[in-house]
Structure formats: C-alpha cells, structure tokens
Amino acid sequence: MANDKKMVEQITSMDVDFAQWYTDVVKKAELADYSGVKGCMIIRPYGYAIWENMQHDMDARFKRLGHENVYMPMFIPESLLQKEKDHVEGFAPECAIVTMGGQNKLAERLIVRPTSETLFCDHYKNIIHSYRDLPKLYNQWCNVVRWEKTTRPFLRTSEFLWQEGHTMHETEEEAREETLQMLKVYEDFYSETLAIPAVTGRKTEKEKFAGAKETYTIEPMMHNGVALQGGTSHYFGDGFAKAFDITFTDRENKIRYPHQTSWGASTRMIGAIIMTHGDDNGLILPPKVAPIQVAIIPIAQHKEGVLERATALKNELCEKFRVKLDDSDYSTGWKFSQYEMKGVPVRLELGPRDIENNSCVLVSRVTREKVAVSLDNIVEEVEKALANVHKELYDRAARNLAEKTSVAHNHEEFLEIAENRPGFIKAMWCGDAECEDKLKEETGGVKSRCIPFVEDHIADTCVCCGKPAKHMVVWGRQY
Amino acid sequence: MANDKKMVEQITSMDVDFAQWYTDVVKKAELADYSGVKGCMIIRPYGYAIWENMQHDMDARFKRLGHENVYMPMFIPESLLQKEKDHVEGFAPECAIVTMGGQNKLAERLIVRPTSETLFCDHYKNIIHSYRDLPKLYNQWCNVVRWEKTTRPFLRTSEFLWQEGHTMHETEEEAREETLQMLKVYEDFYSETLAIPAVTGRKTEKEKFAGAKETYTIEPMMHNGVALQGGTSHYFGDGFAKAFDITFTDRENKIRYPHQTSWGASTRMIGAIIMTHGDDNGLILPPKVAPIQVAIIPIAQHKEGVLERATALKNELCEKFRVKLDDSDYSTGWKFSQYEMKGVPVRLELGPRDIENNSCVLVSRVTREKVAVSLDNIVEEVEKALANVHKELYDRAARNLAEKTSVAHNHEEFLEIAENRPGFIKAMWCGDAECEDKLKEETGGVKSRCIPFVEDHIADTCVCCGKPAKHMVVWGRQY
Numbered sequence: 001m002a003n004d005k006k007m008v009e010q011i012t013s014m015d016v017d018f019a020q021w022y023t024d025v026v027k028k029a030e031l032a033d034y035s036g037v038k039g040c041m042i043i044r045p046y047g048y049a050i051w052e053n054m055q056h057d058m059d060a061r062f063k064r065l066g067h068e069n070v071y072m073p074m075f076i077p078e079s080l081l082q083k084e085k086d087h088v089e090g091f092a093p094e095c096a097i098v099t100m101g102g103q104n105k106l107a108e109r110l111i112v113r114p115t116s117e118t119l120f121c122d123h124y125k126n127i128i129h130s131y132r133d134l135p136k137l138y139n140q141w142c143n144v145v146r147w148e149k150t151t152r153p154f155l156r157t158s159e160f161l162w163q164e165g166h167t168m169h170e171t172e173e174e175a176r177e178e179t180l181q182m183l184k185v186y187e188d189f190y191s192e193t194l195a196i197p198a199v200t201g202r203k204t205e206k207e208k209f210a211g212a213k214e215t216y217t218i219e220p221m222m223h224n225g226v227a228l229q230g231g232t233s234h235y236f237g238d239g240f241a242k243a244f245d246i247t248f249t250d251r252e253n254k255i256r257y258p259h260q261t262s263w264g265a266s267t268r269m270i271g272a273i274i275m276t277h278g279d280d281n282g283l284i285l286p287p288k289v290a291p292i293q294v295a296i297i298p299i300a301q302h303k304e305g306v307l308e309r310a311t312a313l314k315n316e317l318c319e320k321f322r323v324k325l326d327d328s329d330y331s332t333g334w335k336f337s338q339y340e341m342k343g344v345p346v347r348l349e350l351g352p353r354d355i356e357n358n359s360c361v362l363v364s365r366v367t368r369e370k371v372a373v374s375l376d377n378i379v380e381e382v383e384k385a386l387a388n389v390h391k392e393l394y395d396r397a398a399r400n401l402a403e404k405t406s407v408a409h410n411h412e413e414f415l416e417i418a419e420n421r422p423g424f425i426k427a428m429w430c431g432d433a434e435c436e437d438k439l440k441e442e443t444g445g446v447k448s449r450c451i452p453f454v455e456d457h458i459a460d461t462c463v464c465c466g467k468p469a470k471h472m473v474v475w476g477r478q479y
Numbered sequence: 480m481a482n483d484k485k486m487v488e489q490i491t492s493m494d495v496d497f498a499q500w501y502t503d504v505v506k507k508a509e510l511a512d513y514s515g516v517k518g519c520m521i522i523r524p525y526g527y528a529i530w531e532n533m534q535h536d537m538d539a540r541f542k543r544l545g546h547e548n549v550y551m552p553m554f555i556p557e558s559l560l561q562k563e564k565d566h567v568e569g570f571a572p573e574c575a576i577v578t579m580g581g582q583n584k585l586a587e588r589l590i591v592r593p594t595s596e597t598l599f600c601d602h603y604k605n606i607i608h609s610y611r612d613l614p615k616l617y618n619q620w621c622n623v624v625r626w627e628k629t630t631r632p633f634l635r636t637s638e639f640l641w642q643e644g645h646t647m648h649e650t651e652e653e654a655r656e657e658t659l660q661m662l663k664v665y666e667d668f669y670s671e672t673l674a675i676p677a678v679t680g681r682k683t684e685k686e687k688f689a690g691a692k693e694t695y696t697i698e699p700m701m702h703n704g705v706a707l708q709g710g711t712s713h714y715f716g717d718g719f720a721k722a723f724d725i726t727f728t729d730r731e732n733k734i735r736y737p738h739q740t741s742w743g744a745s746t747r748m749i750g751a752i753i754m755t756h757g758d759d760n761g762l763i764l765p766p767k768v769a770p771i772q773v774a775i776i777p778i779a780q781h782k783e784g785v786l787e788r789a790t791a792l793k794n795e796l797c798e799k800f801r802v803k804l805d806d807s808d809y810s811t812g813w814k815f816s817q818y819e820m821k822g823v824p825v826r827l828e829l830g831p832r833d834i835e836n837n838s839c840v841l842v843s844r845v846t847r848e849k850v851a852v853s854l855d856n857i858v859e860e861v862e863k864a865l866a867n868v869h870k871e872l873y874d875r876a877a878r879n880l881a882e883k884t885s886v887a888h889n890h891e892e893f894l895e896i897a898e899n900r901p902g903f904i905k906a907m908w909c910g911d912a913e914c915e916d917k918l919k920e921e922t923g924g925v926k927s928r929c930i931p932f933v934e935d936h937i938a939d940t941c942v943c944c945g946k947p948a949k950h951m952v953v954w955g956r957q958y
Binding site for chain 1: 552
C-alpha cells in the first residue's frame with residue numbers, strides 16, 4: 001500500500017494525560033485547528049458538520065415552541081452596553097473593542113458583542129407597545145467574543161459560535177416558565193441528541209449571569225469528573241426593561257414593564273461530546289450528530305464484485321443514513337483506525353466471503369464487537385445498531401456521573417473528597433457566598449455547580465461554616 | 480373590529496420615489512429595522528426567514544458539488560491582511576479595527592474580516608502538502624464588515640451576512656472551471672429559486688476584486704433599471720499561494736503552487752428580490768424562499784364551521800407548503816392588505832358560501848386574479864399557482880431586463896441613452912480604463928457591469944474614444 005507511512009498516529013492515553021488526550025483528539029480527528037489569531041480557532045469541516053447537525057436539531061426544537069430567528073448587529077455602542085449596571089460590570093473586563101472604522105477614529109467605541117441583551121432591548125423598545133406585541137420569542141445564531149487569556153479549542157476561545165434566545169413576556173409567571181422550559185429544551189437535547197446525562201438546577205447568587213435575577217444551568221460531567229457548564233437560561237425580571245425604558249399597555253390599559261429571559265448554548269457542546277464519550281482510540285460521536293453515521297470499508301476491494309456490492313450497499317443506506325464508503329488505497333487497518341479516531345458510530349466491513357454469504361460485518365464504535373449481519377435487512381440492522389450506540393453512550397455516561405458523585409456530610413469529608421475523588425460533591429450550604437469562596441480556595445477550584453431542582457437532605461448544617469443549611473448544592477471543578 | 484385603527488399603512492408609489500418605496504417596503508413588510516449602531520441593520524424574523532430559505536437552497540447546491548463548510552476566526556491580524564499587496568490596498572480603506580482586548584491595548588491590531596482570503600490561505604498553508612490534499616473546496620457562512628459612509632438596509636450596510644467559498648486546486652484549468660461553475664450556481668439559484676434573470680460575465684480590469692486575476696459577476700437589473708452586483712466569483716491564479724507560501728508536491732513529485740478561487744453572495748440578494756419583484760402594494764416573494772407561501776384568510780370566521788374548515792385546510796396544505804392561517808380579529812380587508820404587503824405568493828379565502836360549494840377563492844399575488852378552486856384537489860391547485868407565480872415573476876423581470884436594455888453605437892447615443900433611458904447599455908469598448916472613467920464621469924455614474932460571455936458586435940470602435948474596440952460591454956448604474 002502506498003500509504004503505510006501515513007498510518008493513523010497514536011493519541012495520548014486518557015489516563016496518562018487527559019488534557020493532552022483532548023488536544024490530540026481535536027487535532028487528529030480534524031475537528032479544529034489553531035489559527036494565527038490569538039485565542040481564536042478554526043472549525044474544520046468535520047467539526048463544523050457536527051455543529052450543523054446540532055444547530056439543525058436545536059433550531060427545530062426552538063421553532064416548534066414558537067421562537068423566531070433574527071440577526072442583530074455584532075457591534076454594541078459602548079453607551080448601550082453601559083445601560084444595565086450589573087451587566088456591564090460582568091462583561092467589561094473581557095471585551096474586544098473597535099476604535100477605528102474606515103481609517104478614522106470612531107466618535108464612540110464599539111464593543112464586539114459578548115452577548116446581545118442590550119441590542120435586543122434597544123430593538124424591543126421600538127417594537128413592543130401593547131400586550132398584543134407580546135410575547136416576543138427571538139433567537140439568533142451568531143459569533144460572540146469574550147477575551148480570554150488561556151484558551152482551548154471549543155472549551156474556551158475568545159471567539160465562539162452560539163445561539164442566544166431573548167424573549168419578552170407580559171407577566172413574571174410566563175417569563176419564569178419560559179426560562180425553565182428552555183432549560184428543559186437543553187436537557188432534552190443533551191440526552192436525546194448528544195446522549196449526555198447532566199445535572200440541572202439553579203446557580204447560586206455568586207455564579208449568576210451578569211444582570212440576571214435567576215440563572216439555571218445544565219452541567220454534564222466529563223469523563224474525568226470535571227463539570228462543563230453546558231448551557232444556561234436566565235430570568236431577568238424587568239431590570240433591563242426598566243434600564244432601557246421598554247413599556248407596554250397591558251390588558252387593563254395600564255403601562256407596564258415586560259419580563260425578560262435569555263438562554264444560550266455554544267460550540268462548547270462539541271467539547272462536551274469529546275470529553276463525555278471519547279476513549280483511547282479517539283472520538284465517539286452520538287449518532288444523531290455524527291457527520292458520518294456509517295463507514296463502509298471494502299475488504300480486498302481489488303477483487304471482482306467487491307466495490308460494486310459496496311457501492312450498492314452505500315446507495316441503499318444513504319437514503320436513510322449519512323454514509324461514507326472509503327474505497328481509497330489506504331490499507332484496511334489504516335481505515336479501521338481512521339474511522340475509529342473520527343468516532344463514526346457504525347462500521348460495515350464487506351469482503352468477497354461476506355458477499356458470498358450475503359452478509360457483512362457490523363462493528364459498533366462503542367463495544368467494538370464484530371457481528372455478521374444479513375444484507376437483506378441491513379437498513380434495520382444499522383438502525384438498531386445506531387440506536388444501541390446512542391443508548392450505550394448515554395448509559396455509560398450516566399454510570400460515570402453516578403460513580404463520580406460523592407456525598408460530603410461535613411467539612412473534613414468535603415476536603416477529603418475534593419482532594420482524592422474527581423467528580424461532583426453533594427453537600428449542604430448556608431447560602432453565603434463567603435462559604436463558596438472559602439471552599440473554592442481550600443480545594444483549589446471546587447465551585448458550586450448548581451442547586452438542583454430536587455435537593456437531598458444530607459445534613460442540617462452548612463458543609464463549610466456549620467451554620468444552618470439552606471440548600472443542597474452540587475459542587476465540582478469546571479472547564 | 481378592534482383594530483381598524485391599525486390598518487395597513489400606505490407605501491410610497493414606486494414611480495413617485497423608488498428609494499422611498501424601497502425603504503417603506505423594508506420597514507412595513509418588517510424585513511429589517513435600523514439599529515442604534517451606525518451602518519448596521521437588524522434583520523427581523525420575516526427577513527431572516529427569507530435568508531434561511533436562501534441559505535438552505537444555496538448550501539445544498541454547494542454541498543452537491545463537494546463543498547464543505549468551515550468556520551474561520553472573524554479577526555485578521557493586520558500583518559496577515561497585508562501579505563497580498565493588491566488585496567490590502569483594496570480593503571484597507573473600509574476596515575473596522577479592534578485595538579483593545581480584555582482592557583489592554585493589543586500588541587497587533589485586529590481587522591474585523593471584510594472577506595477571508597487571508598485567513599483561508601494561512602490555514603491552507605498548514606493543511607495542503609500533496610496533490611492528494613487537493614482540491615480543497617471550503618465555504619463559510621458568516622458576518623463581514625466593510626465600513627460604509629452611506630448605508631441602506633440589505634443593499635449596503637457596514638456589517639452584512641454572506642457566504643464565501645474559498646477553494647484550492649492542482650491546476651489552473653481546474654481552478655478556472657471552478658470559478659465559472661460557481662458563477663453558474665449563482666445564475667441557477669437566481670433563476671430557479673429567486674425567479675430573477677440576470678446578465679453574467681467578466682468584470683473589466685478596473686472593476687475586479689482586489690487581488691483577483693479574473694472576477695466574474697451576476698448582474699440582475701432592478702425594476703427601475705439600476706443594476707445590483709448580485710454575486711461574484713474570482714480566479715486568483717497562484718498569487719495568494721505565493722504570498723502565503725502555500726506549496727504542494729504534485730503527481731510528478733515536483734513542488735508547486737496551487738491555484739485558487741473565491742466566490743460570495745450576501746444578504747444583498749434580499750434587496751434584489753424586493754427591487755426586482757415588488758410593486759406598489761408591497762413585496763412579492765418568489766415562492767421558493769417565501770416564509771409564508773400560502774395565507775389562508777377565513778371569511779365571516781365567526782360563522783359556524785368556518786374556522787374548523789379553515790384549520791382542516793391548513794393542516795392539509797402544511798404537509799407540503801409553508802402556510803399561515805390568520806384567524807386574528809383584524810378585519811378581512813386589513814388581512815388582505817397585510818399579506819399582499821408581505822408578498823405572500825398565494826392567498827386562499829374561505830367563507831361559508833365557499834364551504835357550501837366545496838371550494839375556496841385562490842388569489843395570486845402577481846396577477847391578483849381571484850379564481851374559485853375545488854377543495855378536493857387543493858394541494859395540486861396551490862402547487863400550480865405557486866409554480867405560476869414563479870414563472871410570472873421571472874417572465875416579468877425578463878421583460879423588464881429586455882425592455883430596459885439599449886444599444887449605443889456611438890458616443891452621442893451612449894450619452895443620450897444614459898440621460899434618458901434607465902437601464903443597461905450595450906456598447907463597444909477599447910479596453911482602456913480611461914474610457915470607463917470618462918463615461919462614468921460624463922454620465923454621472925454609468926459603469927461597466929461586465930463583458931458578457933456572448934458579445935454582440937455593435938460597432939468596430941470604442942464608444943468613448945473611437946479606437947478599435949476589443950469587447951462589447953454591458954454598462955449601467957448600480958446600487
């Protein structure tokens with residue numbers, strides 16, 4: 001074979017160096033590449049195709065619930081960003097600022113959007129007048145910029161892609177429902193599409209989004225026990241509406257402020273897929289977002305009839321699945337490794353003997369078991385295999401989440417777990433930010449993830465200060 | 480009726496003030512709105528849904544030809560933009576520049592991308608090594624910024640949305656084929672999807688893209704005879720490859736430079752739709768991109784059975800079409816005007832008498848003729864009506880293009896036509912940029928649109944200087 005020299009390169013083992021394993025997978029599965037622009041990444045075709053599949057799925061979920069897509073400018077005049085005090089305080093430190101345009105110094109500096117609450121509010125002020133104009137259920141898919149010192153592809157980059165929903169409602173109740181509904185949409189998307197289980201709940205005061213009254217979060221656990229904030233949904237009350245003077249005439253003909261939400265999820269989710277499902281052979285993609293769901297590898301492809309039958313198989317399958325037939329002159333072993341590295345959920349091997357038996361060999365990327373299946377009902381076999389991959393990925397991640405979640409009854413136990421057992425810690429909390437700060441410092445980074453919707457009663461007192469506990473909190477390190 | 484006060488507002492007549500008509504339609508059909516950000520527009524849900532339909536259609540055309548989507552950073556380090564001399568000269572005057580990041584002055588200024596040739600080249604340098612790595616057929620959907628002094632929604636804004644294809648090839652021949660193929664893709668998209676006929680051809684030296692060897696263009700004519708550059712496809716040769724030191728080992732094991740193309744089309748196309756098809760009643764949308772293809776208006780909707788039958792009709796149609804049933808309490812007249820303003824291609828009216836007759840009234844947005852059609856085969860009737868709307872729009876625009884294209888045999892005739900007959904002028908040209916400059920000055924803005932692929936022989940000499948003619952050029956004013 002001409003290409004033995006270009007064998008699939010080894011990747012670092014997860015257990016040896018998880019961070020290096022991550023970088024290897026990103027690079028060798030050709031998901032992303034570093035760019036010459038500090039802190040910004042290039043999303044390569046294979047990575048971008050995953051994003052497109054995610055967008056397609058999420059966008060349909062949003063639209064089914066009545067949301068409409070719009071596009072706001074990517075620049076925010078500095079004075080506009082400053083209208084809501086908490087918001088600007090939260091974002092000012094990480095802004096990229098345009099000061100020159102068309103070879104002239106600008107009269108007012110423009111912030112490259114880190115998020116677009118202020119722009120949506122500026123627009124809502126012009127288009128919301130009556131209760132008849134509500135609700136406004138808007139979403140946009142766009143790029144945003146938050147200046148970062150240390151960056152990692154997908155997880156933390158100065159520019160990233162995301163969707164940001166921004167809605168306005170007649171009543172607090174309706175806005176609060178929307179906030180929780182959209183968290184549920186994320187939760188369903190994670191489990192049904194990405195095969196990722198997660199903890200969901202409310203952020204503590206300290207961890208809230210800048211300007212929000214409540215922030216809800218979805219927190220999947222990565223294979224190494226570290227959390228990734230996977231999406232957030234915020235309830236704003238009428239704080240921005242007041243700051244931007246957005247009012248409407250209600251059903252009783254009174255002038256009132258509308259109630260607002262926003263919710264967002266980003267290309268970070270690709271990082272979550274990698275670190276939740278991947279293994280030492282590379283990426284494993286949940287079938288619903290895999291750019292290639294089925295790789296067909298012809299065996300002894302120079303032999304008569306093999307490529308013809310493989311092509312017929314491809315044509316049959318690609319009516320229903322995303323299929324790649326690799327008839328390149330790379331060696332069979334290279335191809336096996338390559339599609340494993342790229343996380344293709346199902347591989348079909350088809351050689352002369354298989355064709356004689358009217359069968360092919362089906363290999364699941366998760367179990368790596370080889371099973372001979374009949375070509376007569378190959379569509380059903382592949383369908384079943386893909387469903388199994390999804391289920392196995394979900395179950396495996398759920399086991400990891402359960403196994404790596406510990407309970408700390410007291411301070412000593414908390415510190416012991418934080419030091420020795422990677423993962424989440426369930427522990428009681430008094431409600432004071434000081435205790436969050438102290439635990440974070442003592443453990444070198446364990447923070448409150450969220451107050452889950454259902455709180456276990458673990459103890460009566462705060463795991464940190466010993467005062468009466470208000471909540472059970474899930475704690476953990478984060479990306 | 481509660482809402483008689485909110486009747487559909489009048490729009491300026493096209494013949495009275497075409498520019499004001501355009502602005503009225505953009506605003507009142509709720510396609511876009513001005514933002515508080517100088518030169519940037521808000522694309523509202525109805526406008527964005529058109530863009531989504533256009534993206535969906537174009538993206539499928541690109542992918543069928545083997546193109547893959549990627550995402551490049553939106554910032555270009557100043558030194559990178561400067562690598563290709565002609566390119567930076569063309570774009571430097573209209574750049575927005577980031578000078579601050581994370582509260583610090585940046586060591587190197589970052590240009591907000593006006594186009595991404597330089598970023599693609601910087602990446603191609605890292606991923607192209609052998610002829611086996613070619614061709615690279617990449618595209619990206621993104622926002623770009625070109626600082627503009629005077630702006631108009633969709634037609635000219637400082638930020639706009641577009642797709643930019645960037646490809647690399649082994650040979651000049653292959654790259655040239657790609658350049659022309661992608662122009663053809665635009666041409667097909669304009670005619671098959673937007674129902675817009677256009678002139679296509681090669682730009683003169685003076686009108687080429689900064690850094691290109693050849694620029695091809697599609698130039699539809701707006702209703703008022705003014706051209707809109709609707710999409711361009713560039714052949715670069717190996718100029719950028721040399722500037723960026725991109726080389727590959729060819730089939731004979733020699734080191735060579737690859738040949739490059741790029742091609743782009745933007746949200747301007749929404750402007751083209753408005754100005755090609757619209758009339759004094761508002762927008763007319765080509766059915767393939769209309770967010771609502773069929774508006775169902777119940778007549779006497781309070782009467783028993785009307786809303787039920789209208790809902791059943793909607794359910795039947797929405798399997799195949801994008802349908803809106805308007806059962807709001809606005810008056811019937813208001814609804815008629817509203818959906819005409821919004822350019823919905825087909826309206827169905829359904830009242831008690833229609834239901835008795837098992838029929839409904841079908842109204843085409845183009846002809847505005849009312850026809851009673853049977854409810855039994857309503858899907859076929861609507862399908863036929865939509866196909867007719869597409870055809871009528873195309874034919875009408877083609878007639879406009881033909882009627883408003885004149886032939887100038889000499890200088891005097893050229894100036895006379897430029898002054899008195901809006902539209903395109905076919906005339907001979909010697910090949911000198913000086914003549915282009917002179918004609919533009921004399922006419923107050925008539926420029927060469929392109930050298931069409933098939934040139935008529937109108938005269939032997941240049942319409943400006945009288946020297947021997949090299950080409951027939953299509954001339955016209957432009958947006």
